[in-house]
Structure formats: structure tokens, C-alpha cells
Amino acid sequence: MIRPANIAIVLVGGALLGVMMQTAPDYNSVVQPFRSHLATGETGEARSFRARFTGARLAERIAFRRFGRDLVRDTDGVFLIAEIEAEATVASQQIGATWRGASGRDYALSRRAQGIPTGLDSRWFQPGLTDRAIAVFELPEDEIAGGEMVLTNSFNAVFDSALHLAPPPLPADKLPLVRIDP
Amino acid sequence: MKHLVWIILAMLLLLATVAIGALTDITDLRRAREWNITQAGQAGAELHGVHVRVAQVWAATAPSRPERAVIVVRLALRSNEAARQAWIGCDVSLSDGSGRVWRPLQTANTDGAIKAISPDGESKGRCTPVPYNAPPEGQEILSDQLFLVPADLLKGAKLRVSALGTRPDGLEFPITPAVRALQ
Numbered sequence: 001m002i003r004p005a006n007i008a009i010v011l012v013g014g015a016l017l018g019v020m021m022q023t024a025p026d027y028n029s030v031v032q033p034f035r036s037h038l039a040t041g042e043t044g045e046a047r048s049f050r051a052r053f054t055g056a057r058l059a060e061r062i063a064f065r066r067f068g069r070d071l072v073r074d075t076d077g078v079f080l081i082a083e084i085e086a087e088a089t090v091a092s093q094q095i096g097a098t099w100r101g102a103s104g105r106d107y108a109l110s111r112r113a114q115g116i117p118t119g120l121d122s123r124w125f126q127p128g129l130t131d132r133a134i135a136v137f138e139l140p141e142d143e144i145a146g147g148e149m150v151l152t153n154s155f156n157a158v159f160d161s162a163l164h165l166a167p168p169p170l171p172a173d174k175l176p177l178v179r180i181d182p
Numbered sequence: 183m184k185h186l187v188w189i190i191l192a193m194l195l196l197l198a199t200v201a202i203g204a205l206t207d208i209t210d211l212r213r214a215r216e217w218n219i220t221q222a223g224q225a226g227a228e229l230h231g232v233h234v235r236v237a238q239v240w241a242a243t244a245p246s247r248p249e250r251a252v253i254v255v256r257l258a259l260r261s262n263e264a265a266r267q268a269w270i271g272c273d274v275s276l277s278d279g280s281g282r283v284w285r286p287l288q289t290a291n292t293d294g295a296i297k298a299i300s301p302d303g304e305s306k307g308r309c310t311p312v313p314y315n316a317p318p319e320g321q322e323i324l325s326d327q328l329f330l331v332p333a334d335l336l337k338g339a340k341l342r343v344s345a346l347g348t349r350p351d352g353l354e355f356p357i358t359p360a361v362r363a364l365q
Contacts, residue, residue, distance in 0.1 A: 089282075091285065092283065092285040124285075124289075124330075127283070127284060128332035129250055129330065129331075
């Protein structure tokens with residue numbers, strides 16, 4: 001005969017297991033980088049680089065020269081042209097950027113702006129040298145206010161650091177065209 | 183007694199699982215950097231059957247950006263093909279002795295910059311132990327690496343050469359570039 005105490009132990013064990021299963025973080029959230037939140041204008045110190053969000057412009061269209069050809073890109077949303085200053089502290093490296101919108105969605109760098117002069121996607125940062133770079137995001141208009149730029153080691157940010165940089169004051173109006181020059 | 187045997191067996195299996203899992207990580211860690219550095223002089227040194235020599239080093243500074251400099255390192259590799267194949271790549275870097283590392287630039291403008299800085303106006307391409315246009319056996323394979331560094335590094339930098347197939351072993355050369363001021 002099964003004693004009530006044994007049944008209670010099994011039930012409590014099952015309940016505890018259920019709670020653990022429901023509350024255990026998934027793999028993706030376990031291996032997130034360690035975040036540092038920086039106020040406007042502050043310089044953030046990550047494990048292998050330091051960076052500052054220095055400027056932002058909004059534009060309906062962007063123009064740039066790539067491989068000897070003049071290109072103009074337009075968008076149904078808005079281009080956010082973010083300017084950063086960064087320096088590697090350990091070894092030469094690239095830095096990756098995403099825009100975390102007001103809704104919490106993450107937006108990657110615009111592939112339509114690849115190859116722009118001083119573009120972050122092609123920039124290598126060197127130890128001891130502070131360099132500037134431009135990150136271009138293509139965003140829905142309502143994702144800009146309240147958003148932040150996230151900078152990570154571009155190769156692998158797992159268990160590394162991530163800088164969440166609050167933007168400088170954003171312009172009220174978007175410019176009809178921004179030309180990105182070297 | 184019977185339980186104790188099972189517990190010991192479980193612990194041994196657990197240890198074996200950890201060891202097997204760690205083996206790959208330990209191998210990766212050994213190959214990740216040069217743990218065993220051999221100091222080399224001007225005559226060069228042998229690394230896993232390949233003779234490595236720093237053929238030339240040039241540097242340039244510009245008055246508009248006095249805090250930075252570019253360094254071009256011309257490397258010479260010599261060996262039979264089997265030893266070069268076993269290198270699996272070629273990694274070159276500069277260090278300042280305090281742990282900071284500069285890697286060669288590889289951009290669309292790198293080749294042009296090397297040609298502008300090297301006195302012979304040539305770029306020998308990036309370091310590879312098995313180039314498609316390898317010279318006959320016994321002759322040196324030349325390559326050029328361009329580095330963007332703080333000007334302070336011109337006072338004393340160390341060049342490290344290794345490859346996936348040689349690490350944890352690597353070579354280190356002290357370099358003293360001839361500095362040229364660009365207009």
C-alpha cells in the first residue's frame with residue numbers, strides 16, 4: 001500500500017521540477033554579454049574596447065561614394081546616422097553595433113549602407129588610437145526616441161561585454177539628404 | 183559496499199566526461215596564442231621547419247596626425263613545401279610588451295599604402311606559407327604587412343610570427359624601423 005507521505009513527496013517533487021522548468025532561463029539568455037548602460041556623452045569601457053556615442057543625424061536619404069560610383073539610398077523609414085569614437089584596448093579589433101529600439105527590438109546595421117566611408121562595418125580599431133566611425137541604421141520612425149545603441153565585440157559577444165549607449169540629443173527634424181564623405 | 187562501488191564508478195565516469203569535453207577546449211586554448219615564444223635575432227630563426235627572417239622594416243609618420251604611424255614589415259620565409267604546408271596559415275602581429283597587440287591592416291587601400299611607403303614601391307602581398315606564385319624551393323617567400331600604431335611604438339616594438347600549425351610555439355623579433363615623414 002502506498003502511504004500518503006510518499007505520494008506527497010512525489011507531488012512536491014513534481015511541482016518543484018515544474019517550477020524549475022518554467023523559470024530556467026533559455027540558452028540564448030544565459031550566454032548574453034554583460035551589459036553596461038551609459039548616459040548621454042559618457043565613455044563606456046568594455047572588456048576589449050572603449051567607445052563614446054558622439055553624434056546622431058536623421059535623414060530621409062543618404063548619399064555616398066563606393067568603388068568610384070555615387071550612390072543614393074532612400075527608405076520608407078528613417079536613416080539614423082550614428083557617429084562613434086572608439087579605441088581598442090587589448091588588440092586590433094572590429095566593433096559591432098545594433099540599435100535597440102523603443103519597443104525593445106534590435107536592428108542591425110543597414111546593409112544598404114555597406115561600404116560607406118568610415119563605416120563601422122569595415123573599420124578596425126587599434127590599441128592606443130582613438131578613431132571615429134559611422135553606423136547607419138534604417139529604422140521605423142517610432143523606434144528612434146527612447147532607443148539606444150549597443151556596441152559589442154563584433155566577433156563574438158557571448159560572455160563578453162556590451163555597451164548600451166544613450167544617444168545624444170536627437171534632432172527634431174530629419175534632413176532630406178545626408179552626404180557621407182570620408 | 184556495493185553502493186560505494188557504484189558511487190566511485192559514477193565519479194570516474196564524470197571525471198572522464200569532463201576530461202574528454204575539456205580536451206577540445208585545451209587544444210583550442212593552446213592554439214589561440216603564442217604561449218612558447220622564442221626570441222630571434224636579425225639572422226632569423228627556424229619555426230617548425232620554416233626559416234623566418236625580418237627582411238626590412240619601414241615606418242612613416244604624417245605631420246597632420248603626429249600621434250600615429252604606419253609600419254611596414256617585410257618577412258621572408260624559406261623551407262621545403264611540406265614544412266610550409268604544415269604551418270596552416272601565417273599570423274603576424276606587433277606587441278608593445280605590455281600585452282597590447284596590433285594586427286596587420288587588410289583593407290582595400292592596404293596594398294597602395296605599402297607601395298607608397300616601401301622604398302622599392304612594391305607590395306609583396308600578405309604572409310602566406312603556400313602562395314600560388316611560390317618561388318623555387320630554397321628561395322625566400324617575401325610578404326609585406328602594414329600596421330597602424332601609436333607613434334610611441336616606434337621606440338620599441340616586438341614582432342610575433344606564428345601559425346595555427348605552430349602554436350603554442352612562435353617567434354619574436356625586436357624591430358627598429360627606419361622612419362620616414364610623409365608630406
